[in-house]
Amino acid sequence: MAIREVLGLYRDLDSAVAAADALREAGFSRNEFEVLSNAPYPEGTFGEESGIHRLFVFPLIGAACGFAAGLLITGGTQLSYPLVTGGKPLLSIPPMIIIMYEGTMLGALIFTVLGVLFESRLPWIGRALYDSRITQGYIGILVRTAPEREARAIEALRKANPEDILTEGGKTGQQPARG
Amino acid sequence: MQERHRLGEEEITRELLRPLVTTTPMMWVGFIGLGAVLAIFVFAVSWMFYWGLGVTGLQRPNMWGFMIVNFVFWIGISHAGVMISAILRLTQAEWRRPVTRAAEVMTIFSLMTAMLHPVIHTGRPWRTLYWVFPYDFWRNLWPDVRGPLVWDPSAILTYLTGSTLFLYTTMIPDMALARDRTIGWRKVLYTILALGWRGNERQWKMQTIAGFLLSGLILPVFVSVHSIVSWDFAVSLVPTWHATVFAPYFVIGAIHSGVSAVVTLMALMRWLFRFDHYIRLEHFDAIGRLLIAVGTGWLWFFLLDIFFAIYPQEARELEIMDFRLFQWPFNVLTALIFIFGYFIPVPIWIFQRFRRNVKIMFWTSILVNVGMWAERYWLIKPGLMRKYEWTFDWNWYRPSIVEISIVLGSFALVGFLLLVFSKIFPPISVWEEKEGQHFAQQLQVGKRVVNAIVREF
Numbered sequence: 001m002a003i004r005e006v007l008g009l010y011r012d013l014d015s016a017v018a019a020a021d022a023l024r025e026a027g028f029s030r031n032e033f034e035v036l037s038n039a040p041y042p043e044g045t046f047g048e049e050s051g052i053h054r055l056f057v058f059p060l061i062g063a064a065c066g067f068a069a070g071l072l073i074t075g076g077t078q079l080s081y082p083l084v085t086g087g088k089p090l091l092s093i094p095p096m097i098i099i100m101y102e103g104t105m106l107g108a109l110i111f112t113v114l115g116v117l118f119e120s121r122l123p124w125i126g127r128a129l130y131d132s133r134i135t136q137g138y139i140g141i142l143v144r145t146a147p148e149r150e151a152r153a154i155e156a157l158r159k160a161n162p163e164d165i166l167t168e169g170g171k172t173g174q175q176p177a178r179g
Numbered sequence: 180m181q182e183r184h185r186l187g188e189e190e191i192t193r194e195l196l197r198p199l200v201t202t203t204p205m206m207w208v209g210f211i212g213l214g215a216v217l218a219i220f221v222f223a224v225s226w227m228f229y230w231g232l233g234v235t236g237l238q239r240p241n242m243w244g245f246m247i248v249n250f251v252f253w254i255g256i257s258h259a260g261v262m263i264s265a266i267l268r269l270t271q272a273e274w275r276r277p278v279t280r281a282a283e284v285m286t287i288f289s290l291m292t293a294m295l296h297p298v299i300h301t302g303r304p305w306r307t308l309y310w311v312f313p314y315d316f317w318r319n320l321w322p323d324v325r326g327p328l329v330w331d332p333s334a335i336l337t338y339l340t341g342s343t344l345f346l347y348t349t350m351i352p353d354m355a356l357a358r359d360r361t362i363g364w365r366k367v368l369y370t371i372l373a374l375g376w377r378g379n380e381r382q383w384k385m386q387t388i389a390g391f392l393l394s395g396l397i398l399p400v401f402v403s404v405h406s407i408v409s410w411d412f413a414v415s416l417v418p419t420w421h422a423t424v425f426a427p428y429f430v431i432g433a434i435h436s437g438v439s440a441v442v443t444l445m446a447l448m449r450w451l452f453r454f455d456h457y458i459r460l461e462h463f464d465a466i467g468r469l470l471i472a473v474g475t476g477w478l479w480f481f482l483l484d485i486f487f488a489i490y491p492q493e494a495r496e497l498e499i500m501d502f503r504l505f506q507w508p509f510n511v512l513t514a515l516i517f518i519f520g521y522f523i524p525v526p527i528w529i530f531q532r533f534r535r536n537v538k539i540m541f542w543t544s545i546l547v548n549v550g551m552w553a554e555r556y557w558l559i560k561p562g563l564m565r566k567y568e569w570t571f572d573w574n575w576y577r578p579s580i581v582e583i584s585i586v587l588g589s590f591a592l593v594g595f596l597l598l599v600f601s602k603i604f605p606p607i608s609v610w611e612e613k614e615g616q617h618f619a620q621q622l623q624v625g626k627r628v629v630n631a632i633v634r635e636f
Binding site: 035056073092109 | 380381382385388
């Protein structure tokens with residue numbers, strides 16, 4: 001099913017919050033619109049958003065991989081060239097722990113960053129409505145909805161006195177809020 | 180924080196991106212001055228590569244000299260950056276915002292500079308790297324994992340990778356900001372680095388969680404790194420090196436020198452970039468209080484190291500500890516470490532009016548690092564000079580002009596890289612400053628209105 005995007009740009013927080021409320025009143029669920037800003041706001045400012053993610057799994061997987069790599073390097077290199085030094089055991093556990101520890105942490109760190117990128121949907125190379133004024137401090141409300149509801153979304157966004165409304169077809173321009 | 184100025188979004192952006200677009204005369208002086216010292220550094224290293232290690236003061240038994248001392252020093256400096264950033268993020272300390280980015284960058288450049296030293300110290304680094312990297316699978320011969328010289332690079336590389344990823348992750352929103360405001364090569368660079376960041380709620384949420392998660396993960400690594408660096412010395416049998424207290428002692432020493440270096444950096448950023456609205460006196464006050472605790476902790480371990488050497492009453496340990504504490508020139512060095520590392524700065528930091536004086540904080544932080552560099556030398560050299568039991572094996576270490584140039588050049592290298600970074604990337608996190616403004620509130624308490632901060636858990 002085709003999805004249409006509408007982006008409302010607001011100069012201040014109050015207008016953006018009003019737009020989010022207007023969208024909800026017009027029957028749009030929280031999953032159908034997202035708020036774009038240049039810095040985070042306290043959670044719940046724009047209403048509850050779906051926050052399901054699996055970021056916490058990534059470091060665990062990374063740690064397991066890093067541990068395995070550390071074990072392989074330390075154990076494998078000692079066993080593949082079995083040279084006894086100073087009558088010590090071939091597999092010297094304490095130094096292996098050091099390398100395995102570093103491997104575990106390295107794996108966890110790398111996978112955490114990969115997880116952050118994955119869960120943030122980055123790198124983003126798809127097409128989506130965006131406006132550089134968002135990084136200047138404007139707040140964007142991006143609605144993704146069915147084509148037949150696009151007009152209703154624009155109407156709801158206009159209620160909160162937007163600076164601009166952008167659609168996939170181009171600008172619809174700022175409209176004064178209706179009483 | 181109580182002294183926060185209410186600044187507009189545009190004002191914050193313009194002020195924090197200013198170093199990227201304007202180069203003040205002081206910055207030019209910095210570039211030229213540091214560049215000149217850096218040129219001497221490059222010449223000294225090239226000279227050493229050409230003529231060999233004979234141009235240094237290294238000789239038997241002093242096979243580790245200024246370069247290894249400097250390596251330990253820079254590893255130490257690298258510690259505070261991520262420590263400050265990670266601990267302050269985890270505890271949601273509000274005063275972290277202007278400090279974290281510069282501290283993280285300093286960690287990375289210090290680590291890179293530190294890593295350079297053991298490599299160039301071998302005299303023929305291309306041969307060293309040939310034998311150790313990458314692992315030679317073909318001949319089935321491997322570096323021995325029982326040796327601390329394998330643990331050391333594994334720890335440092337983990338820390339460097341983790342710190343770089345940590346820094347990059349927190350920089351993505353600022354890359355998007357720069358992407359939307361630049362043209363030409365800068366726009367291409369920032370577009371690539373921003374990865375298509377749009378700033379939706381999910382992305383901000385991931386940023387926040389990433390800050391906590393990466394902080395939690397990098398802290399154990401930071402503790403492990405200097406512990407492992409200390410084992411380069413402590414697992415040997417050289418008198419006064421062979422001490423169990425070395426790992427925590429090195430870590431606390433690293434924090435002492437590193438946090439002081441952050442103070443130096445904060446003062447320089449305030450002067451160079453005129454970031455008075457962001458790096459405020461309350462930040463110096465807070466970090467000064469932290470330094471009192473860290474400095475006193477370091478003093479405790481400094482004394483413990485001496486105590487542990489004396490307590491077993493082993494003749495060799497006592498002999499070398501006597502050499503370190505009471506014989507020229509190490510007696511002077513001991514006094515200098517005490518005075519510069521603790522007895523001048525810490526009593527000064529006790530007074531709030533001094534903690535809120537940028538010049539005093541700057542100079543005391545420099546003093547600490549002079550003391551801490553001397554401490555590294557004091558820890559490493561005396562034991563090595565008297566490593567063997569027979570007096571005909573004893574020898575003095577006299578650093579050559581080449582080694583002195585390398586040490587001075589390493590400071591220029593870190594400074595130069597920091598300046599270059601601040602010309603390409605915002606030295607203070609713009610989005611975190613704006614977040615601080617978003618989270619700042621005014622709270623009615625009785626008839627008064629006081630400043631407050633929204634804190635999320």
